[in-house]
Amino acid sequence: MKKTVLFLSAILVIFLISCGSSGGKxxxxxxxxxxxxxxxxxxxxSANGAKLAAKEINAAGGVLGKQLELVSYDGKSDAETIGKAxxxxxxxxxxxxxxxxxxxxxxxxxxxxxxxxxIVFITSGATSPKLxxxxxxxxxxxxxxxxVQAAAAAEYSWNTLQAKSAYLLIDKGMEYTLLLGKYFKERxxxxxxxxxxxxxxxxxxxxxxxxITKLKALKPAPDMLFISSGPDDIGTIVxxxxxxxxxxxxxxxxxYDTPLLMQIAGKGANNVYYTTHSLMDKxxxxxxxxxxIAAYEAEYKTPPENAFAGLGYDxxxxxxxxxxxxxxxxxxxxxxxxxxxxxxxxxxxxxTFAPGSPIPQKGVAIIEIQDDAMKLAAQVxxxxxxxx
Amino acid sequence: xSAGEYLLQQILNAVSIGSLYALMAIGLSMVFGILRLINFxxxxxxxxxxxxxxxxxLGGTPFVWASLAGxxxxxxxxxxxxxxxxxxxxxxxxxxxxxxxxxVTIFLENLAIILFKATSRAFPVPALLNTVVxxxxxxxxxxxxxxxxxxxxxxxxxxxxxxxxxxxISMRAASQDLVAxxxxxxxxxxxxxxxxxxxxxxxGVVGILWSAKVGKVDPLMGFSPVLKAFVASxxxxxxxxxxxxLGGYILGALEILLQGLLPANIAPFRDAxxxxxxxxxxxxxxxxxxxxxxxxxx
Amino acid sequence: MxxxxxxxxKYGQVEALSGISLEVRGSSLVALxxxxxxxxxxxxxxxxxxxxxxxxxxxxxxxxxxxxDTRKIVDLGIIQCPEGRxxxxxxxxxxNLRMGAIRRKDKRHLDQAFARVFEIFPLLKDRISQxxxxxxxxEQQMLAMGRALMAEPQLLLLDEPSLGLAPIxxxxxxxxxxxxxxxxVTILLVEQNAHLALEIADYAYVLEKGRIVLEGSGASxxxxxxxxxxxxxxxxxxxx
Ligand SMILES: Nc1ncnc2c1ncn2[C@@H]1O[C@H](COP(=O)(O)OP(=O)(O)OP(=O)(O)O)[C@@H](O)[C@H]1O
Ligand SMILES: [Mg+2]
Numbered sequence: 052m053k054k055t056v057l058f059l060s061a062i063l064v065i066f067l068i069s070c071g072s073s074g075g076k077x078x079x080x081x082x083x084x085x086x087x088x089x090x091x092x093x094x095x096x097s098a099n100g101a102k103l104a105a106k107e108i109n110a111a112g113g114v115l116g117k118q119l120e121l122v123s124y125d126g127k128s129d130a131e132t133i134g135k136a137x138x139x140x141x142x143x144x145x146x147x148x149x150x151x152x153x154x155x156x157x158x159x160x161x162x163x164x165x166x167x168x169x170i171v172f173i174t175s176g177a178t179s180p181k182l183x184x185x186x187x188x189x190x191x192x193x194x195x196x197x198x199v200q201a202a203a204a205a206e207y208s209w210n211t212l213q214a215k216s217a218y219l220l221i222d223k224g225m226e227y228t229l230l231l232g233k234y235f236k237e238r239x240x241x242x243x244x245x246x247x248x249x250x251x252x253x254x255x256x257x258x259x260x261x262x263i264t265k266l267k268a269l270k271p272a273p274d275m276l277f278i279s280s281g282p283d284d285i286g287t288i289v290x291x292x293x294x295x296x297x298x299x300x301x302x303x304x305x306x307y308d309t310p311l312l313m314q315i316a317g318k319g320a321n322n323v324y325y326t327t328h329s330l331m332d333k334x335x336x337x338x339x340x341x342x343x344i345a346a347y348e349a350e351y352k353t354p355p356e357n358a359f360a361g362l363g364y365d366x367x368x369x370x371x372x373x374x375x376x377x378x379x380x381x382x383x384x385x386x387x388x389x390x391x392x393x394x395x396x397x398x399x400x401x402x403t404f405a406p407g408s409p410i411p412q413k414g415v416a417i418i419e420i421q422d423d424a425m426k427l428a429a430q431v432x433x434x435x436x437x438x439x
Numbered sequence: 440x441s442a443g444e445y446l447l448q449q450i451l452n453a454v455s456i457g458s459l460y461a462l463m464a465i466g467l468s469m470v471f472g473i474l475r476l477i478n479f480x481x482x483x484x485x486x487x488x489x490x491x492x493x494x495x496x497l498g499g500t501p502f503v504w505a506s507l508a509g510x511x512x513x514x515x516x517x518x519x520x521x522x523x524x525x526x527x528x529x530x531x532x533x534x535x536x537x538x539x540x541x542x543v544t545i546f547l548e549n550l551a552i553i554l555f556k557a558t559s560r561a562f563p564v565p566a567l568l569n570t571v572v573x574x575x576x577x578x579x580x581x582x583x584x585x586x587x588x589x590x591x592x593x594x595x596x597x598x599x600x601x602x603x604x605x606x607x608i609s610m611r612a613a614s615q616d617l618v619a620x621x622x623x624x625x626x627x628x629x630x631x632x633x634x635x636x637x638x639x640x641x642x643g644v645v646g647i648l649w650s651a652k653v654g655k656v657d658p659l660m661g662f663s664p665v666l667k668a669f670v671a672s673x674x675x676x677x678x679x680x681x682x683x684x685l686g687g688y689i690l691g692a693l694e695i696l697l698q699g700l701l702p703a704n705i706a707p708f709r710d711a712x713x714x715x716x717x718x719x720x721x722x723x724x725x726x727x728x729x730x731x732x733x734x735x736x737x
Numbered sequence: 738m739x740x741x742x743x744x745x746x747k748y749g750q751v752e753a754l755s756g757i758s759l760e761v762r763g764s765s766l767v768a769l770x771x772x773x774x775x776x777x778x779x780x781x782x783x784x785x786x787x788x789x790x791x792x793x794x795x796x797x798x799x800x801x802x803x804x805x806d807t808r809k810i811v812d813l814g815i816i817q818c819p820e821g822r823x824x825x826x827x828x829x830x831x832x833n834l835r836m837g838a839i840r841r842k843d844k845r846h847l848d849q850a851f852a853r854v855f856e857i858f859p860l861l862k863d864r865i866s867q868x869x870x871x872x873x874x875x876e877q878q879m880l881a882m883g884r885a886l887m888a889e890p891q892l893l894l895l896d897e898p899s900l901g902l903a904p905i906x907x908x909x910x911x912x913x914x915x916x917x918x919x920x921x922v923t924i925l926l927v928e929q930n931a932h933l934a935l936e937i938a939d940y941a942y943v944l945e946k947g948r949i950v951l952e953g954s955g956a957s958x959x960x961x962x963x964x965x966x967x968x969x970x971x972x973x974x975x976x977x
Binding site for chain 3 (some may be wrong): 604607609611612615616618619620621622623624625626679
């Protein structure tokens with residue numbers, strides 16, 4: 052009995068505290084990431100980065116005299132769960148803006164709900180350049196588009212790796228991987244390269260032996276492999292490709308930016324290249340990156356897992372910058388101020404939105420894995436970018 | 440690579456993945472044969488074994504010992520599952536048992552998420568398991584050879600067991616007619632426990648091979664294998680060991696051949712095609728390829 | 738030897754046996770007659786412990802069986818040869834027989850048991866490695882009985898051994914039943930073929946809707962006009 056009373060009063064206290072905090076003393080931002088499921092290895096670091104940013108901002112006095120509050124739900128990599136969470140953020144939590152996710156399909160489960168309530172949704176890591184046209188006016192990216200990173204990959208492959216022929220393996224189950232593969236092919240063939248075989252798989256496949264056998268039957272062997280894959284599958288694919296004795300360069304997009312790649316593929320990860328938002332390296336990174344890494348490590352006892360941590364972090368600062376310039380937390384004013392963001396420095400590069408474009412102009416980091424270590428191979432702005 | 444070699448290589452791929460499906464399907468099918476229970480939690484036994492192995496590996500235990508301990512953990516988990524989840528509701532309607540198996544799955548997966556976090560973790564494999572062995576122009580991953588070899592050995596031992604030991608014969612008898620088996624005085628509890636133990640043991644073996652192939656583990660890793668095992672056992676005919684094995688290899692062959700032969704823009708519909716073939720098969724042979732007409736039960 | 742006292746058995750809410758009392762004396766052959774659905778099989782399943790009576794007692798050599806597991810009941814020597822034969826179709830004839838002897842501790846005498854079954858049913862010997870499912874109906878009935886005999890029963894419960902069999906085979910089966918009786922096996926025989934059963938029974942009970950409605954010696958029931966009307970006229974129902 053005593054225990055029950057204690058328990059009930061504890062709940063009551065928590066309830067009262069949470070009621071107290073929703074009394075308008077804070078500015079609420081809705082944060083949606085997948086802490087479980089196939090997206091967790093990108094979204095987890097993003098969420099941590101965002102929380103770190105909020106903590107820093109609050110410690111420095113908050114925004115517009117109020118504390119920043121991140122209201123977050125786990126999307127569980129599931130569209131239905133995400134839809135419900137977004138509705139909850141609009142109706143119950145009454146947030147002034149939303150952000151999150153690293154995958155277009157996930158974004159599309161939430162952003163339209165925000166747009167309907169006339170609230171902006173900023174995706175920190177979904178790179179499809181087609182997204183904004185699907186949710187006009189209310190959907191912004193704080194990262195580059197896939198056409199940009201694919202073009203960077205193609206140009207680097209052609210110019211620096213001197214690859215003339217490529218094998219393409221594309222995950223047909225994700226908008227992200229489909230587009231990335233398509234943009235790469237477009238730019239690579241435009242440069243004069245040839246795609247000798249284009250093969251496919253489905254998200255979550257575990258056995259790639261049939262595709263690998265097909266690849267090995269190619270005569271002559273292609274100069275490189277472009278494997279358009281999500282974070283959950285790429286480690287397994289690289290491992291199985293290498294286990295089959297194929298040693299050539301493997302290229303991919305920011306889906307590769309997960310510690311799992313090197314952990315799973317081990318030595319096989321050598322000679323893998325990928326495009327991402329920035330190199331999270333204590334010594335090789337920019338001053339912003341080094342400062343961020345130190346703060347992240349102090350908070351979470353681990354260095355940032357990948358660039359997505361930086362994207363989450365930058366996204367919160369992006370929103371706060373807009374609120375400060377608008378001098379208001381009104382959703383409409385936030386949106387207008389966001390569009391005029393200019394040269395806002397960030398861990399993943401500075402952000403500027405050209406008039407009418409919700410996709411920022413940002414550079415692409417090309418990471419190369421050699422001798423069991425990642426290093427920044429190049430920081431590029433592609434010469435020519437395929438249309439979305 | 441000549442066309443013949445290419446085909447041979449793909450057949451090897453099919454046999455290798457089919458072996459894993461077969462081992463999984465055996466466990467699912469044996470339990471179904473006796474209890475009419477589709478134990479969806481069977482896949483989670485893979486997870487239990489793989490995580491046990493992983494933790495021991497990280498603690499510095501040599502691979503062989505860690506694997507054996509993982510297989511033992513799967514086996515014990517299977518026995519506990521039977522004792523505490525399924526025995527209390529034995530004889531309940533099939534749907535109730537199926538729902539219980541979902542509950543067990545949810546419980547185990549969430550437990551794993553709490554204990555080990557939801558994210559994937561790399562599964563370190565000794566070099567022996569990821570080298571390539573060449574036979575002339577053919578190159579075979581050592582892991583495939585080991586998978587096939589283990590499957591042959593296990594199938595051989597299992598065959599000996601179910602045809603030569605009293606418990607083995609009792610197991611087949613019980614899956615034919617549980618009441619008649621009880622009338623003989625067969626110890627049904629023991630037979631069911633034996634079925635779970637053998638199935639879980641095999642799931643443990645698959646767990647190691649599967650994790651070595653995929654290179655990582657995660658709390659939901661059992662889902663895909665149990666689904667494959669289910670399809671395999673339905674193809675072969677739920678409830679008997681030979682049909683489970685046949686179904687496993689047919690599924691492996693279907694997947695590899697469809698993936699290997701279909702044009703790239705159709706290949707993604709491979710799984711849909713497999714299900715279509717399954718549905719067609721069930722229309723003509725409702726009890727699977729080897730299945731006979733459903734027998735009467737009281 | 739066996740006594741049922743006011744046994745009630747239910748399937749869920751439905752009562753199939755409403756207070757059955759009967760007795761089977763040692764070395765005798767008792768027949769249990771009744772129409773479809775009267776409760777004959779339910780009675781045998783209650784004795785074997787597959788069904789648990791909701792009340793009443795089942796005594797075997799003065800020991801109460803109602804709380805015992807089927808295995809323990811088998812150990813006491815009460816062996817049932819179930820309705821519809823229920824042989825293990827995927828198992829060979831030999832394996833089926835081996836299952837019949839599974840509770841025997843004295844495995845050394847297994848050979849003798851096999852020899853005895855093959856002596857009674859020579860046909861089974863020719864089919865020894867054939868799967869049970871490939872046998873004809875008559876052969877399957879022989880296998881089912883042979884399987885029961887492997888346990889060397891003290892009390893043999895036979896549920897409709899003539900069901901669906903050709904007359905010639907029925908004769909063979911009944912000869913075997915009589916032989917077993919001569920050899921001292923106590924038998925409780927459930928039959929719809931009341932003519933045949935009453936001819937060889939020492940005593941008989943008639944079941945109707947879960948109650949015993951008539952009992953008496955085989956001879957006395959055969960001449961009872963009620964029995965004549967209900968059970969001995971024309972063809973038994975299930976052969977229609
Ligand atoms: N599994 C069951 N569930 C519910 N009711 C049952 C079940 N088995 C039998 N019954 C019912 O119990 C009653 C007795 O059935 P039982 O099988 O004992 O009859 P029976 O005398 O052996 O008949 P038959 O000559 O057809 O074999 C019947 O009304 C039957 O419908
Ligand atoms: Mg009956």
